[in-house]
Amino acid sequence: MPFDPYRLARPLLFKFQPETAHTLAFAAGKMVQPIPGMMSLMAALCGRPPKHLVKKVCGLTFPSPIGLAAGLDKGAERREVWKAMGFGFVEIGAVTPEPQPGNPKPRLFRLPEEHLILNRMGFNSEGALAVAHRLRQRPSGLTIGGNIGKNKVTPEEKALDDYRAAYRLIAPLVDFMTLNISSPNTPGLRRLQAPEALRPLLNGMLGVRKEMGLEHQPLFVKLAPDLPFDELDAIVDVVVSCGISGIVATNTTLDRGIVSELNRAKVESWGDGGLSGRGLKLKSREVQRRILKRLPKEIAFMACGGISSAEDATLALNDGAALVQIYSSLIFEGPMLIGRINHALAETRSAR
Numbered sequence: 001m002p003f004d005p006y007r008l009a010r011p012l013l014f015k016f017q018p019e020t021a022h023t024l025a026f027a028a029g030k031m032v033q034p035i036p037g038m039m040s041l042m043a044a045l046c047g048r049p050p051k052h053l054v055k056k057v058c059g060l061t062f063p064s065p066i067g068l069a070a071g072l073d074k075g076a077e078r079r080e081v082w083k084a085m086g087f088g089f090v091e092i093g094a095v096t097p098e099p100q101p102g103n104p105k106p107r108l109f110r111l112p113e114e115h116l117i118l119n120r121m122g123f124n125s126e127g128a129l130a131v132a133h134r135l136r137q138r139p140s141g142l143t144i145g146g147n148i149g150k151n152k153v154t155p156e157e158k159a160l161d162d163y164r165a166a167y168r169l170i171a172p173l174v175d176f177m178t179l180n181i182s183s184p185n186t187p188g189l190r191r192l193q194a195p196e197a198l199r200p201l202l203n204g205m206l207g208v209r210k211e212m213g214l215e216h217q218p219l220f221v222k223l224a225p226d227l228p229f230d231e232l233d234a235i236v237d238v239v240v241s242c243g244i245s246g247i248v249a250t251n252t253t254l255d256r257g258i259v260s261e262l263n264r265a266k267v268e269s270w271g272d273g274g275l276s277g278r279g280l281k282l283k284s285r286e287v288q289r290r291i292l293k294r295l296p297k298e299i300a301f302m303a304c305g306g307i308s309s310a311e312d313a314t315l316a317l318n319d320g321a322a323l324v325q326i327y328s329s330l331i332f333e334g335p336m337l338i339g340r341i342n343h344a345l346a347e348t349r350s351a352r
């Protein structure tokens, strides 16, 4: 196995509170990103995606089917770094129309022994204008999506106005857009998934997309893993009948049952929030398979939730996902994980 510096860095990084560790890692990225040659060195260390992993989805070219899920780069600050790690795409955000601080700290917790994260960040966002400004410059060879949400103070019945406002600023600067209506940390947000709320929201967003002449830009909607299956079926039917380009599933779960009994009391003591990471995999996969059973082939699907290895990614792709997204396992396994997955996927493909 090649030398992996993250094995040395992780014990040190994990001595800090999770949000402090995140800030430190981002600061390190900020330092190295502009140094000439550093991104090429990192790309050489992590491994560039092999050429035959390139995938076309919804008319877009993805250098690898493995992408960085929303939530890690909320402000489009480290795109060069994600590209150098071997990601084929990244979802920037969630971006809210107006800046907001998110929930009070502490709001991020990790359970290393189970590779689990609990977060109640609550859409800390610099706002769409600031993020749009940064998106004006972008690296080539990385497909970029924008993940948008509503401000906390915006009442549910005005949610469409918020999604429209964020869309107007972000959409012209990215390759695809995702409507995040499944974060558990903004009160009432998940209620937008109910078919009677979802249909007007999606139609409204398709309207603004047309108004802006972006009809050909893919628009995705991101769903929670906690929906009863009959409701999930009804949601898929709304997505299909409205003509949205695709679905991303899943977001984090409210279900504490994914934590081992040994650690459940500890996780419960951390309070509210959504869980992600290894333990989410089975739950997410059940939801993904249910969606895929109902979804016509021409509607794209991105699998997310607990994916931490080439085997997990292969299962999702074989289930019918066009693309795969990763967040939590990057925190536990480190940047070289992506290259390992890319190369294992490439090997299984060439062996076919």
Ligand SMILES: Cc1cc2nc3c(=O)[nH]c(=O)nc-3n(C[C@H](O)[C@H](O)[C@H](O)COP(=O)(O)O)c2cc1C
Binding pocket: 069, 070, 071, 072, 093, 094, 095, 108, 117, 119, 121, 123, 147, 180, 183, 222, 250, 251, 252, 275, 276, 277, 278, 280, 304, 305, 306, 307, 325, 326, 327, 328, 329
């Ligand atoms: C700290 C944190 C913040 C997140 N923020 C967002 C977000 O802003 N928008 C979103 O759609 N998903 C967000 N997510 C959810 C992830 O994109 C992903 O759906 C979820 O973590 C499951 O994938 P994983 O098990 O690979 O982490 C966040 C997750 C974490 C851990």
